[in-house]
Amino acid sequence: MSQLDAFVAPKPNFGLIRLMTAVNRVFMLKGIVGLRDLPPFNRVAGLRGATNIRCIDFPADDQERLARATAPGEACFVTPNHPEFFTDWMIDKEIASRHFPKAAFWATNSVVNGLGRAVQKFWLANNLIAQIPGNSAPARDYSVKFAGAGNVVLLHPEGQVGWHRNRVAPLMAGAAEMAQDVVQLTREAGEHRETWLAPVVWKLAFMDDVEPELTRECAYVERKLKVKAGEGANLAERVYHIYATLLARDEAALGLVVSPDEPYSARHTRLVRMLSVLITKAVGVEGLVSAEAALKAGRKTLRLQGKTADARLKQNVTALTKALRVGPFSWEQATIGQEEIAEHIKRLRADHCFGSWRDTLNRFVPQPAGPRRAHIRVPEPMAMHEFDGTAEDATAELQRRMQTALDGIAEDTRLQRPVYANPFYR
8 A cells, every 4th residue: 555545643743733823823824914015025925924814704603602512522523614725724723723723634645645754744743634535434433533532623524625615515424424423432332422513614805906916817827728818808708718618628529519609507517417427337337327426436436447547537537527616606696706706717727727836836825816804604513412313414404504604704895896797607
């Protein structure tokens, strides 16, 4: 077994964790006052704050709800939404430092195990749990044991980052299943321990008009992907044109004939359906299944095939993965703001821009277009020691609470930034 796929239990060093909390707060979030807005220092990510989050809106009532569920001695699985890569863990660390500094955090094996033994040792000392694709049992077993001892485990039930600030993606049931395992094990041991699912949601908003910065980043993506919008197109139209061009390339590869008047949403739906059918046929799945199920089956087959993986199956799985990262959240609203445009651009860069150190760095540490405010909310935690439903029932309720809280975030509307007609709107 390779180091990448070998699970090693965390070895938390709480002195290091306290030190990294201070590093995170200054260099990852807020930056250094006096330098973060002063050229040329404002171009250095660490001095400006790598995620450029200047303000945190975290009401006292929400903090109190989280504090109750994560009190010392109680088992708790904290489940934040997951809209933006890298920033997620920086915000998670800030929340944890206030309420549960000794928590364990789930992370992908490529982060924990994939950068050498020295880096692996660093992440294990920060109490990171490596999730191994196709073999999550060791991470789950460790998490149940750790939480069952009266600790907090944090994981993102949305799974892969989708770059959609206004929508909670379909959740996986792992957190609810592990919480139920803790309840069962403590009851079998004749103990009573309160066990909680504590949802957290956050949304980021720019504090200034960042159209010039977004325009420069959009131009970079256009050059990388060899896409050029028509003369006079605004920023939203340019982003749409990139996506429409990539969709047309996928359609051409599959031999799909498209009417020029057909809306993007209909074309996208047909592409997803066709890719799903091709994948299920290739892996021998009978009957119609969801696109997500087809993708899961395709990925499992590719893992089993290893180096002999079928090239066409791999191509279709890759195409479906990228297609599913765009969804109804893109075309449901008639208008689009700079935050949503920024997410489209970041998603394009992560999924389609490769071949340079700049692309690689942006994939791991994406840089925002300007200073931002983080709005954090905590829906009512779920008392799993009192819950009689299935893990799927708990997950559905968790999703409802998270989406309701996300919808309820009232952003600062005093700043007058451009609002664009949404070209994706159906």
